[in-house]
Amino acid sequence: MPVNTQQYQVIQDELLQNNVQLIAVSKTKPNEDIQALYDLGQRAFGENYVQELVDKEASLPKDIQWHFIGHLQSNKVKYIAPFVYLIHGVDSEKLLQEINKQAVKNNRVIDCLLQIHIATEETKFGFDGPDLHAFLLSGRVANFTHIRIRGLMGMASFSEDQYLLSNEFTLLKSYFDKASLAFPNGDFNILSMGMSSDYSLAISKGSNMVRIGSLLFGARNYTK
Numbered sequence: 001m002p003v004n005t006q007q008y009q010v011i012q013d014e015l016l017q018n019n020v021q022l023i024a025v026s027k028t029k030p031n032e033d034i035q036a037l038y039d040l041g042q043r044a045f046g047e048n049y050v051q052e053l054v055d056k057e058a059s060l061p062k063d064i065q066w067h068f069i070g071h072l073q074s075n076k077v078k079y080i081a082p083f084v085y086l087i088h089g090v091d092s093e094k095l096l097q098e099i100n101k102q103a104v105k106n107n108r109v110i111d112c113l114l115q116i117h118i119a120t121e122e123t124k125f126g127f128d129g130p131d132l133h134a135f136l137l138s139g140r141v142a143n144f145t146h147i148r149i150r151g152l153m154g155m156a157s158f159s160e161d162q163y164l165l166s167n168e169f170t171l172l173k174s175y176f177d178k179a180s181l182a183f184p185n186g187d188f189n190i191l192s193m194g195m196s197s198d199y200s201l202a203i204s205k206g207s208n209m210v211r212i213g214s215l216l217f218g219a220r221n222y223t224k
């Protein structure tokens with residue numbers, strides 16, 4: 001299935017009206033699909049797998065902003081540290097330590113979002129809200145000299161229940177507002193929540209960055 005460029009324009013119009021940034025989630029999709037959206041002006045793309053991201057980065061235009069949105073293992077940080085634009089799924093201090101170490105090696109500051117666990121499913125990664133606040137209050141964030149914490153990321157439950165999703169997004173927004181008090185310099189200003197199926201709801205609850213894949217690129221086929 002080709003890229004849905006018409007849908008792209010519709011979504012972009014909706015997002016622009018709301019000052020929301022679009023991350024086009026291109027995992028499992030070929031370079032031609034990414035290039036097609038790039039040619040329409042899209043620069044921010046999201047990927048979940050380190051090797052796939054490294055390969056794509058090497059062969060696609062250099063001004064693409066690559067967002068890592070998957071679950072990142074510490075031992076793989078080094079492969080994306082030279083170029084990654086924003087890491088969304090940071091869910092432990094151990095991972096922050098490794099990202100900081102690799103950022104120092106690459107002589108750069110890496111922007112990160114802390115992932116918060118809001119869904120009912122056990123399988124979704126992330127800090128629990130109370131742990132996040134304990135961490136921020138501890139002041140240990142200051143140890144990570146080469147990381148800029150830009151905000152929070154979360155994934156709602158895999159459900160059609162709008163009431164449940166709405167509550168989860170509202171909860172994440174409340175964590176975001178509270179956490180932002182720990183960053184008076186204003187760098188903490190990104191709330192990444194919302195995907196193809198729930199992005200409008202997420203925006204209505206305060207999201208300012210959405211990660212949309214299948215609506216733009218079609219359904220993913222993992223068996224290929």
Ligand SMILES: *Cc1c(COP(=O)(O)O)cnc(C)c1O
Nearest residue numbers: 025069195196197211212213214
């Ligand atoms: C795959 C993925 C998306 C995009 O999902 P769609 O439903 O295809 O829009 C968004 N966020 C994360 C973390 C993902 O892994």
